[in-house]
Amino acid sequence: xxxxxxxxxxxxxxxxxxxxxxxxxxxxxxxxxxxxxxxxxxxxxxxxxxxxxxxxxxxxxxxxxxxxxxxxxxxxxxxxxxxxxxxxxxxxxxxxxxxxxxxxxxxxxxxxxxxxxxxxxxxxxxxxxxxxxxxxxxxxxxxxxxxxxxxxxxxxxxxxxxxxxxxxxxxxxxxxxxxxxxxxxxxxxxxxxxxxxxxxxxxxxxxxxxxxxxxxxxxxxxxxxxxxxxxxxxxxxxxxxxxxxxxxxxxxxxxxxxxxxxxxxxxxxxxxxxxxxxxxxxxxxxxxxxxxxxxxxxxxxxxxxxxxxxxxxxxxxxxxxxxxxxxxxxxxxxxxxxxxxxxxxxxxxxxxxxxxxxxxxxxxxxxxxxxxxxxxxxxxxxxxxxxxxxxxxxxx
Amino acid sequence: xxxxxxxxxxxxxxxxxxxxxxxxxxxxxxxxxxxxxxxxxxxxxxxxxxxxxxxxxxxxxxxxxxxxxxxxxxxxxxxxxxx
Numbered sequence: 001x002x003x004x005x006x007x008x009x010x011x012x013x014x015x016x017x018x019x020x021x022x023x024x025x026x027x028x029x030x031x032x033x034x035x036x037x038x039x040x041x042x043x044x045x046x047x048x049x050x051x052x053x054x055x056x057x058x059x060x061x062x063x064x065x066x067x068x069x070x071x072x073x074x075x076x077x078x079x080x081x082x083x084x085x086x087x088x089x090x091x092x093x094x095x096x097x098x099x100x101x102x103x104x105x106x107x108x109x110x111x112x113x114x115x116x117x118x119x120x121x122x123x124x125x126x127x128x129x130x131x132x133x134x135x136x137x138x139x140x141x142x143x144x145x146x147x148x149x150x151x152x153x154x155x156x157x158x159x160x161x162x163x164x165x166x167x168x169x170x171x172x173x174x175x176x177x178x179x180x181x182x183x184x185x186x187x188x189x190x191x192x193x194x195x196x197x198x199x200x201x202x203x204x205x206x207x208x209x210x211x212x213x214x215x216x217x218x219x220x221x222x223x224x225x226x227x228x229x230x231x232x233x234x235x236x237x238x239x240x241x242x243x244x245x246x247x248x249x250x251x252x253x254x255x256x257x258x259x260x261x262x263x264x265x266x267x268x269x270x271x272x273x274x275x276x277x278x279x280x281x282x283x284x285x286x287x288x289x290x291x292x293x294x295x296x297x298x299x300x301x302x303x304x305x306x307x308x309x310x311x312x313x314x315x316x317x318x319x320x321x322x323x324x325x326x327x328x329x330x331x332x333x334x335x336x337x338x339x340x341x342x343x344x345x346x347x348x349x350x351x352x353x354x355x356x357x358x359x360x361x362x363x364x365x366x367x368x369x370x371x372x373x374x375x376x377x378x379x380x381x382x383x384x385x386x387x388x389x390x391x392x393x394x395x396x
Numbered sequence: 397x398x399x400x401x402x403x404x405x406x407x408x409x410x411x412x413x414x415x416x417x418x419x420x421x422x423x424x425x426x427x428x429x430x431x432x433x434x435x436x437x438x439x440x441x442x443x444x445x446x447x448x449x450x451x452x453x454x455x456x457x458x459x460x461x462x463x464x465x466x467x468x469x470x471x472x473x474x475x476x477x478x479x
Contacts, residue, residue, distance in 0.1 A: 029452040036409070036442045048447060055449050301451065396451045 010060060012305040015042065016384035023387045025304045028057040030387065030396065065158060066121045067309035067319030069132040070113060072105045072144040074324055074336045076137045078165050079203040080190070082232075082264050082273070084333050085136070096203045100336040103325040105144035109345070113322055114151045116345035121155065124317050131160040131181070134332060136324075139168040144324075146173065149180035159183045161228075165200070166212035171222040178223050185219075186228040187212060191237025192244040199237075213251050220253045227252075229259040229297075231288075235274045238281070241288055249295035258298040261288050263375075277371065277378040285378075286385040293389060301396060302383035311361040315349060316342075330359040401426040408435040 011027035015038070022033040024044065037048040044052065052058055076085070079095040090097035117129065131152050133145050139162075149160055159181055166187040174182070189209070190199040197207025216227055229248065231241060245259070264273050275281060292299050310319035311331040321329045323336045326345040334340035340358050343349035390396040402424050405411040408431075411423060426434065 024447065027453060030450050032448040032450055034445065034447075036445075037447055051446055055447075056452070057449065061453075303453075391450055 011307070013058070014302075014304055014380070014383075015044065016302070016380050016387065018384045018388045020388075023302075023384060024052060024057065025302060026052060026057040027061060027304055028052075028055070028059045030301070031055070031057055032391075063124075063309075063318055064127045065130050065309065065318070066117065066124065066126045066128070066155075067130050067132070068113075068117055068152070069134050069310055069319070069321040069332060069335075070105065070148055071103075071134050071136055071322065071324045071335055072138040072141040072148065073136040074100050074103050075140055076135060076165065077140065077167060077203055078137070078200060078208065080200050082199075085336060095201045095205045101338070103323060103336070104141055105148070105324040107147060109324070109326045110144070110148050110151055112326060112345045113148070114155065116322075116348075117152075117320070118155055120316070120320065126318070128156045128158040130158050133160060133162040133164075133182070134321075134335070135163070136336075137165050137168060138162055139164055139170075139173075141324075142173045146176060146180065149177060149182065153180065157181045161185065165208070166215055167202070167208050169212075169215035169219050171219060174219055174225060175223055178225055182225060184226045184228055186230055187216060188230045188232055189244060189248075190232050191234070192240030192247065195234075195237035195240055196244075199234075213248065216257075217252055220256055224256075227257045229257055231259065231261045232264045233261050233275070233285075234264055238275070238284060241284070242291060245288060245291045245295060245297070249297070254296035255298070258300060259292045260300055261285055277374040282378050282381050285382040289382070289386050290389055293393065293395070299386065299390070301390060302387055308362050311359070314352070314356070314359055320345075330355070331362045333362060334358070334360050399428045399431075401428075401431050404428075404431045405434070408438060410434065410438050 013024060013026040015033070016023045016025065022035070022038060024031040024033050031052060033044065033048065037044055039045050049058070074085070076083070076099065079090065079097055081089060081097060083097070083099075085100045087098040087100065121127075121129065129152055131149065133148070135141075138145055145162070149157070152160070157180075160177070161184040162177075162182060163186045166185075169185070188200070189212075190196045193207075193209040196209045200208050202208060219225055220227070231244065233241065241261070248254075248257075248259070263275060289299050307313070308319075308331075310316070310321050316328070316330070321332055321335050322345055323329065327336075327338075327341045328343040328345065328349060329335040329337070329340055330342055340360065341350075342355040342358050349355055387396070402411055402420065405423055405426075411420065415423075
């Protein structure tokens with residue numbers, strides 16, 4: 001594990017070089033800059049900073065939300081070989097890699113999670129709550145999801161979202177969850193259908209692509225829940241991603257789906273993904289974004305560097321990650337791993353000398369790449385091209 | 397010491413590494429008053445051409461959980477469902 005790169009409250013601006021101009025991404029929004037707005041170091045000049053300040057581009061927001069992530073179960077019905085909740089690799093051809101210990105959220109723990117959250121929100125002077133239902137596969141415990149959302153309402157639940165594998169989506173419980181505040185579900189694809197079905201497998205064996213797409217469509221027909229489609233990019237699947245975007249566009253309501261593309265890395269379990277931050281791969285990312293926009297998908301606007309409310313701040317000031325047994329982690333990546341526990345909702349956070357070495361942050365998965373600077377430049381270029389396209393299309 | 401137009405124009409940021417050889421040829425022949433005028437004009441144009449705000453952030457957008465890609469702050473890209 002590595003130490004995170006930001007642990008302060010500020011949202012940090014970025015300056016990206018677009019095709020015809022530079023883009024300033026600040027906490028207040030996006031501004032178009034030209035070369036004379038930048039000094040020889042590439043940073044905005046003093047005059048430019050003054051002007052950006054006058055326009056509210058540098059205004060740091062007042063935090064008012066507490067971000068609560070809860071694993072409703074640590075169990076998952078899939079056996080993806082790269083999962084950060086695996087404890088190692090399965091045998092070749094296997095579909096059930098060893099996972100973190102099984103626990104399941106129950107009523108007593110939910111009650112304590114809510115009390116803990118109320119105390120934390122009061123201590124930080126926060127008014128609203130955002131909940132993320134996480135797992136394992138959270139829908140293996142639908143009762144836990146519903147009970148948690150019901151219990152969270154009195155705390156000022158602003159919205160809830162869920163990270164699901166999509167294989168268990170069914171309309172009836174999701175309608176109830178929507179009524180209780182669930183507004184978005186993130187689903188991951190591991191490439192086009194053949195590659196996805198080879199990697200994103202049931203623990204009992206067999207592919208999942210068709211089931212997931214059919215389930216999303218059904219939920220889209222029956223609810224207003226939005227979907228965020230994450231596409232994991234590996235050396236094996238990148239050749240089929242154009243086709244994946246088209247295939248999803250043919251079967252889903254694209255205007256109610258966001259889509260984005262992410263490299264999968266090794267979190268220390270021996271999963272290999274031999275991709276480099278090459279110009280060719282960079283162009284593929286740019287083209288995938290363009291194809292997604294052309295198909296009508298939402299594509300997230302690139303932003304300044306935003307600290308994570310759950311893990312960017314030591315001591316969990318603005319959020320917490322709670323495993324199904326009530327144990328606390330700094331970050332989703334270490335949730336459910338006993339060696340990385342930083343406390344529990346029953347006893348609070350452990351002393352700083354215990355939590356500090358365990359306080360991983362969710363940016364650290366990228367730091368596992370050998371050349372983080374090259375990947376930073378890679379993503380800056382992809383984001384700059386996306387901003388060029390969004391502005392040209394009037395979709396910023 | 398004789399006046400060097402290119403040095404003055406470089407100091408004003410008008411001649412840069414990207415200036416074409418043809419332009420450098422023309423600019424190198426400017427006299428002191430022409431360089432002063434060009435520098436003044438350049439300053440006025442740049443002052444008029446301020447940065448352009450193209451989008452404001454939404455209220456509360458800072459609080460999106462950075463979770464498994466929902467809003468990956470690693471490289472500043474978030475992932476709202478917006479279109």
